[in-house]
Amino acid sequence: MLRKARSVSSTAAMGARNLPLDTILVGDSISHMNGLPAGSVDLIFADPPYNLQLDQGLTRPDQSRVDAVDDDWDKFESFAHYDTFSREWLAAARRVLKPDGALWVIGSYHNIFRLGAALQDLDYWLLNDVVWRKSNPMPNFRGTRFTNAHETLIWAARSQKSRVTFNYEAMKLSNDETQMRSDWLFPICTGAERLKDEDGEKVHPTQKPEALLFRILNATTNPGDVVLDPFFGTGTTGAVARKLGRHFIGIEREESYVAAALKRIASIRPGQREAVQITTPKRREARVPFGSLVEQGLIEPGTQLFDPTRRYFAMVRADGSLVSGPHQGSIHKVGALVQGAEACNGWTFWHHESRGRTAPIDELRSNIRAQLELLSA
Amino acid sequence: MLRKARSVSSTAAMGARNLPLDTILVGDSISHMNGLPAGSVDLIFADPPYNLQLDQGLTRPDQSRVDAVDDDWDKFESFAHYDTFSREWLAAARRVLKPDGALWVIGSYHNIFRLGAALQDLDYWLLNDVVWRKSNPMPNFRGTRFTNAHETLIWAARSQKSRVTFNYEAMKLSNDETQMRSDWLFPICTGAERLKDEDGEKVHPTQKPEALLFRILNATTNPGDVVLDPFFGTGTTGAVARKLGRHFIGIEREESYVAAALKRIASIRPGQREAVQITTPKRREARVPFGSLVEQGLIEPGTQLFDPTRRYFAMVRADGSLVSGPHQGSIHKVGALVQGAEACNGWTFWHHESRGRTAPIDELRSNIRAQLELLSA
DNA sequence: CATTTGGCTGAATCATTTC
DNA sequence: AGAAATGATTCAGCCAAAT
Numbered sequence: 001m002l003r004k005a006r007s008v009s010s011t012a013a014m015g016a017r018n019l020p021l022d023t024i025l026v027g028d029s030i031s032h033m034n035g036l037p038a039g040s041v042d043l044i045f046a047d048p049p050y051n052l053q054l055d056q057g058l059t060r061p062d063q064s065r066v067d068a069v070d071d072d073w074d075k076f077e078s079f080a081h082y083d084t085f086s087r088e089w090l091a092a093a094r095r096v097l098k099p100d101g102a103l104w105v106i107g108s109y110h111n112i113f114r115l116g117a118a119l120q121d122l123d124y125w126l127l128n129d130v131v132w133r134k135s136n137p138m139p140n141f142r143g144t145r146f147t148n149a150h151e152t153l154i155w156a157a158r159s160q161k162s163r164v165t166f167n168y169e170a171m172k173l174s175n176d177e178t179q180m181r182s183d184w185l186f187p188i189c190t191g192a193e194r195l196k197d198e199d200g201e202k203v204h205p206t207q208k209p210e211a212l213l214f215r216i217l218n219a220t221t222n223p224g225d226v227v228l229d230p231f232f233g234t235g236t237t238g239a240v241a242r243k244l245g246r247h248f249i250g251i252e253r254e255e256s257y258v259a260a261a262l263k264r265i266a267s268i269r270p271g272q273r274e275a276v277q278i279t280t281p282k283r284r285e286a287r288v289p290f291g292s293l294v295e296q297g298l299i300e301p302g303t304q305l306f307d308p309t310r311r312y313f314a315m316v317r318a319d320g321s322l323v324s325g326p327h328q329g330s331i332h333k334v335g336a337l338v339q340g341a342e343a344c345n346g347w348t349f350w351h352h353e354s355r356g357r358t359a360p361i362d363e364l365r366s367n368i369r370a371q372l373e374l375l376s377a
Numbered sequence: 378m379l380r381k382a383r384s385v386s387s388t389a390a391m392g393a394r395n396l397p398l399d400t401i402l403v404g405d406s407i408s409h410m411n412g413l414p415a416g417s418v419d420l421i422f423a424d425p426p427y428n429l430q431l432d433q434g435l436t437r438p439d440q441s442r443v444d445a446v447d448d449d450w451d452k453f454e455s456f457a458h459y460d461t462f463s464r465e466w467l468a469a470a471r472r473v474l475k476p477d478g479a480l481w482v483i484g485s486y487h488n489i490f491r492l493g494a495a496l497q498d499l500d501y502w503l504l505n506d507v508v509w510r511k512s513n514p515m516p517n518f519r520g521t522r523f524t525n526a527h528e529t530l531i532w533a534a535r536s537q538k539s540r541v542t543f544n545y546e547a548m549k550l551s552n553d554e555t556q557m558r559s560d561w562l563f564p565i566c567t568g569a570e571r572l573k574d575e576d577g578e579k580v581h582p583t584q585k586p587e588a589l590l591f592r593i594l595n596a597t598t599n600p601g602d603v604v605l606d607p608f609f610g611t612g613t614t615g616a617v618a619r620k621l622g623r624h625f626i627g628i629e630r631e632e633s634y635v636a637a638a639l640k641r642i643a644s645i646r647p648g649q650r651e652a653v654q655i656t657t658p659k660r661r662e663a664r665v666p667f668g669s670l671v672e673q674g675l676i677e678p679g680t681q682l683f684d685p686t687r688r689y690f691a692m693v694r695a696d697g698s699l700v701s702g703p704h705q706g707s708i709h710k711v712g713a714l715v716q717g718a719e720a721c722n723g724w725t726f727w728h729h730e731s732r733g734r735t736a737p738i739d740e741l742r743s744n745i746r747a748q749l750e751l752l753s754a
Numbered sequence: 755c756a757t758t759t760g761g762c763t764g765a766a767t768c769a770t771t772t773c
Numbered sequence: 774a775g776a777a778a779t780g781a782t783t784c785a786g787c788c789a790a791a792t
Contacts, residue, residue: 049765050765050767051767052765052766052767053766053767054765054766054767054768055767056768058766058768059782060763060782060783061781061782061783062782062783063721063722064762064763066763066764066766067763067764068764068765068766069765069766074765079497079498107765108506108765108766108767109493109503109505109506109531109767110503110765110766110767112490112493112506113489113490113491113492113493113494113496113497113531114490114493114494114497115490116486116489116490116491116493116494117490117491117493117494119490120456120490120491121456126486126487127522128486128522128523128525129485129486129489129527129529130523131508131510131527131560133508133560134764134785135785135786136763136764136784136785136786136787137558137764137784137785138763138764138765138766138783138784138785139556139782139783139784139785140556140766140768140782140783141766141768141781141782141783142768142769142781142782142783143545143549143556143768143781143782143783144543144545144768144769144782145504145505145543145766145768146505146507146532146548146556146557146558146559146596147556147557147558147559147783147784148505148559148765148766148768149558149559149560150506150508150558150559150560151765152506152529154486154490155523166520166521166522168520168521171523172520179516179517179520179523179524180523180524181514181523181524181526181527182523182524182525182526182527183508183510183526183527183560187785187786188763188764188765188785188786189764190763190764190785190786190787191786191787191788192787194764202763202764205764205765206764206765219523341440342434342436342442343436343440343442344440345440502767503767504767504768537767540769540770545782555783555784556783556784707778707779709778709779709780710778722779722780722781723779724780756792757791757792758790758791758792759789759790759791759792760788760789760790760791761787761788761789761790762786762787762788762789763784763785763786763787764784764785764786768782769779769780769781769782770778770779770780770781771777771778771779771780772776772777772778772779773775773776773777773778
């Protein structure tokens with residue numbers, strides 16, 4: 001019953017761990033996921049059936065007919081049936097995810113509320129809901145609603161304690177140096193990107209734009225990661241993964257979609273390591289305890305520290321602790337205590353006199369770090 | 378236990394039907410709603426507790442503390458408890474709604490999925506999900522997520538067969554003549570609009586901007602309608618309802634919020650009828666059968682009609698039907714048949730010669746309507 | 755060749771009245 | 774109650790044809 005389509009890439013062997021990398025598995029999502037090793041996948045992107053309930057055709061004002069989604073795979077008998085289906089595949093997905101893995105799912109108001117509730121009930125931990133704003137949505141022809149101009153994505157960690165990948169700096173950089181927001185603007189998938197068959201008909205009714213997957217993979221995976229898409233369709237996830245130097249595993253039931261996806265992905269040159277490297281986060285800097293400054297003689301025991309306004313003073317003790325009146329403890333704790341504040345960053349709060357000028361003790365820490373860097377280089 | 382706060386407006390008597398119009402009911406939402414007559418309210422706007430799951434304080438990069446929502450009324454033991462609460466008030470709300478009534482609810486990813494699923498399960502009919510994009514959201518201080526820059530609203534009819542109010546033309550007009558979309562951009566509530574107490578502290582942690590309610594009430598109510606808000610807070614819904622000439626009924630448990638809301642609303646001059654009238658939809662025009670044009674001699678039996686390209690022709694018969702080759706029937710049916718189309722608006726498709734020029738027969742209908750108007754005026 | 759115009763289309767829970 | 778008739782209504786983007 002379960003069948004593996006021809007592998008698209010010769011890198012399949014790289015993954016060790018018996019994963020069918022860069023491959024499309026043909027058949028049922030749940031069965032195939034249950035056949036994969038537990039805790040093996042970094043990210044899942046899922047574009048499940050939306051359960052649209054369209055009971056009549058729609059015509060435009062010019063009387064032309066809208067070619068709407070009416071495929072069998074989008075039909076469910078009831079919300080209860082849809083919920084059962086959703087919870088089964090979400091549970092199977094959770095088993096396949098690494099402990100620090102995460103999942104994206106996309107939907108519209110027809111199904112997204114049920115999916116979100118299911119995620120919460122299954123102990124996924126919601127990280128963000130993200131709105132894909134469509135620059136060119138289909139209008140509301142009857143003038144009876146607001147133009148349905150967006151779809152909703154949910155980004156969820158496998159569990160509350162998962163430490164998921166989030167390339168904060170890369171996102172910020174690509175967003176004019178301001179934090180990437182939860183509302184994204186992209187056009188729908190049309191033109192050359194939209195796959196058409198020999199008759200010029202669209203191969204898949206709801207092909208997603210590559211730009212959407214591009215952002216998702218750039219934001220929440222690293223090069224070499226394994227991305228699973230249990231509703232692979234015509235393979236947008238696989239195409240973008242390949243371009244970005246990530247591995248994919250696709251699962252798709254419809255043979256016609258699989259064929260189109262294989263052809264599509266085969267024509268893509270895999271992303272080269274340098275090109276797909278995500279913007280490095282500020283290097284995780286070495287932890288330098290305040291005490292080591294004293295140990296290394298950069299600050300003498302007994303030195304008076306003070307805040308920039310010189311309202312508060314404290315004395316450095318040999319063990320790296322501070323004393324200020326009745327208060328004693330770390331540079332952070334004493335900084336908070338003297339101000340009556342909840343918290344305080346002692347490194348920037350406390351200053352000292354150094355060769356006639358006032359400087360935060362953080363400057364001393366920087367010096368230490370610079371030396372450490374030279375040593376390790 | 379249930380108490381009614383001083384009515385804000387003397388118009389309270391207007392509503393007949395025993396409704397406590399323009400009044401804040403102090404106490405539990407569900408009890409108070411159950412005390413209102415069934416099928417009595419046009420619209421419900423609800424901003425329920427979000428069930429935020431903040432288990433530790435949040436500090437800004439400069440170590441200052443974020444004044445987050447940590448009120449008791451936002452705490453629930455589990456999703457199950459939150460669901461029970463939600464389904465109870467949503468069921469009570471549904472009973473109070475008129476058959477053609479509708480409900481708006483706002484939330485974030487913490488609670489909106491559960492609310493959406495509950496609405497569907499309770500046989501509400503979802504019309505749109507709407508995204509409030511915040512122009513000035515709080516950044517994500519930790520750099521661990523996308524900036525949470527939106528909240529989600531759901532607009533739902535009481536049932537699938539409800540014929541809800543939607544002021545399509547008013548929305549389109551206020552949006553530069555293009556359809557209003559499902560993503561709305563507003564700043565969060567700050568500045569003079571934000572209610573502060575004597576100490577300059579914000580009275581309510583999540584006061585909604587009036588602009589949001591302004592659009593909601595303009596879009597989905599008519600002047601004089603009754604709007605119920607079961608989580609009234611500091612009364613944004615009441616304030617905007619009063620400005621727009623709608624009636625409100627507020628329900629709120631916290632006395633401090635009620636006091637602030639009463640003061641706030643009392644200072645507002647009720648909107649005058651002319652000012653708050655929504656842009657009239659094209660007046661519902663009198664139905665004019667094609668046959669009556671023939672009866673009144675505006676079109677003679679035997680007249681040749683044709684489409685704009687003069688590819689198709691048809692002859693008018695005395696009973697108002699058309700004949701074109703083998704086809705006969707109404708102007709719409711014959712228009713569709715000659716083109717092989719599914720449907721056709723005969724009024725704009727068929728043309729005739731009138732004093733040497735070509736004109737659609739719809740022009741004749743317009744003339745008839747103008748005469749009818751004179752008669753009725 | 756550059757520019758304009760017209761046609762086509764996209765995850766849509768898209769009507770109301772009369773017979 | 775259900776079928777049929779009637780009638781109100783569209784936006785951005787892409788592409789092909791025309792100017």
